[in-house]
Amino acid sequence: MRISYPRSTFYLIYEALREKVKEKNPRVDILKDGKQDTGKLGVKWDGTPGQYNAASIILDYLVEDKFLDAGANLNFGKQLYIKRNQLEQNDTLEKVVIQGREYNDGIFRFLGYSSRVDFERDFNFWETAADKSSAQPEANRPLDSTIEYTYYIGTYYSYRSYRVNKFVMACRYDNELKVFPCWLWGFHTREKMAPSPKDRALAATRLPKSVASVSFEGTAEVHGRHLYVNLAAPAADGIPAMEMHLIGFCDETGGQNLADQDAIPCSLQTVSLDQYTVSAEAYLLRCSEEEAMRVKDDPKEYYNQNIVAESLRDDQKKSLQLYLMLQRRNFRVKFPPMTDLDQLEYRGNSLKKYTERLTGEYRIWNFGLQRSVVVQSKLLVSGDTPYQTFFYPYLGDDLKRNNPGLEEQPAVLGISNEIRQDQLCFSTFVKRHLTLVNYAIFDIRDLRDNNWVEGMFVTTGYDERGIVGGYAVMCKVKPGESCEPCRMTHEEALAYAKELGLEKMHTGLRTLWKNKLWKKKSNERFEVFGVITDPKMGVLMRRHTDGPYNTKLDLPGGALIYDESPVKGLQRLIEEQVGLSINGFSLWTNESDIVTWRKRSEGYEENLKLIGALYKSELQHYVGQKLKVKAIWVQPGEYTDDSFTPFALKAMKSFAQPNI
Helix, strand or coil: CEEEEEHHHHHHHHHHHHHHHHHHCCCCCCEECCEECCCCCCCECCCCCCCECHHHHHHHHHHHCCCCCCCCCCCHHHHHHHHHHHHHHCCCCCEEEEECHHHHHHHHHHCCCCCHHHHHHCHHHHHHHHHHCCCCCCCCCCCCCCCCCEEEEEEEECCCCCCEEEEEEEECCCCCCCEEEEEEEEEEECCCCCCCHHHHHHHCCCCCCCEEEEEEEEEEEEECCEEEEEEEECCECCECCEEEEEEEECCCHHHCCHHHCCEEEEEEEEECCCCCEEEEEEEEEEECHHHHHHHHHCHHHHHHCCCCCCCCCHHHHHHHHHHHHHCCCCCCCCCCCCCCHHHCEECCEECHHHHHHHCEEEEEEEECCCCCEEEEEEEEECCCCCCCEEEECCCCHHHHHHCCCCCCEEEEEEEECCCCCCEEEEEEEECCCCEEEEEEEEECCCCCCCCEEEEEEEECCCCCCCCEEEEEEEEECCCCCCCCCEEEEHHHHHHHHHHHCCHHHHHHHHHHHHHCCCCCCCCEEEEEEEEEEECCCEEEEEECCCCCCCCCEECCEEECCCCCCHHHHHHHHHHHHHCCCCCCCEEEEEEEEEEEEECCCCCCEEEEEEEEEEEEECHHHCCCCCCCCCCEEECCCCCCHHHECHHHHHHHHHHHCCCC
């Protein structure tokens, strides 16, 4: 830890230490005959009992106070001599830097203060020390006691709890100084997210079980248009030593109006109680001392609410909370930074249009692994703790039992505005490892309370079948309605939709899956057919056993495979279906048909457009070959017209009346 001390502040500290050392032993000084005290640590000056050097007096006191361990290799006298000598030899030097947590914290502990801030607040002591100081130049006066602290409520989005968190900070801006004293207080918890909405509601009315408040102290400096804040907290009561660093953006070069700037966008870096690093975008929001102390002194006030700065309007608070959540995965502050909270944007989108629209519960429908099954899931964007979002998927009993943590998944929202306007993206995670599980995109341009919107849902899979994706629809859950994750057959989903007035949403899901251009299968199909005739036996045909022409008689043929010519494909199909190997084909005519049918596996009716090319082959091309059992020779008049497909019927009529 490196702490900068202005010239005037260092001289105050130095003189205070001299006085304290002389209280312990009047014969000891930090300097001896104007030279550095070079006595070894813990060794008396001349062997006389009761006489020590300054370094040993300070060290012995801190060991006795249990601030340092016995045998610590620290020389406070040397540190103080070197830093004072730097100032004495360079009149233009404005500050000195003392490195090391033990030195910086130990100095104030020896003086009887818990922190540098407490030392600086004791102005009466400063004035007394300054009067007694003969070494301090007259120009290096103590801080002006009329300058008050500026208080802030800091806020950022927590990676751990998936919610907006905050802290309290105070900084004492003195234009006569380049380095400002400041302190920060944070409320930390090791308690994980409540496992259910009911438990989270209870958590909002009580303090978490495992909590700790941590006080940081340090300094702030301004360089150009940036505010640099360096803070540290010593280890205490099972809490590890921690540091926090913020880099904020000033409205004016040199930070001349920092004390009046309402919002300071910052980059925050620190370490959590569990020793994992945190890097996030944050805001320092100027507040009154009363507001700051209310949050600091009442943990419930801190924990139960989100942004509490009274200087902000409610719409500004909501916009800022949403902005911090959307920026949570960015490790930089947007440039130019947005100090006007009314102009907050996320990737070109004004956040005002989303704060009210996004809050609520959402019903999501998509087809399951079987197309006849509709799966209902729920997305919650909480309004009680804004933008704490969770996803609740449908899970089978075995999956619930063997995979704890899947039932409620933290979700992170995003809004895309690059190609299409108002695209809501969200990804969901398993809590214990923050492993990505699902991803979805919905077009929310027309999202209102009473309509549905369409999108795409992709999951890593909830069984051994692996990755699953498909079209989905989403709507807001109406007040008083339930939305429990479930799986429904086509008939159950239709009845459920009628019960809740969701027929349009149900129809929309089916239409979306059928009509989208990027669907896997097209509704148009091109096929080739072979017209094989014998003057005595008739037309060679086969009977369909499934599909849109189930039970009907048809010509041998079907769909081509990739990179297959019509003739090659027809040769393959005829050999597979009726057992003939034929080389001589000539294109005769074409025929089209539209047939409506219901796929058993997908549970809906589909209009299938069939385009067929009919090729003829003469008798000599297949004489002597053996037909498969399923091949049928059909004579004119043997079956009614409705027994044939349109392609077979056209061939049969041509055979019966060859001159027409």
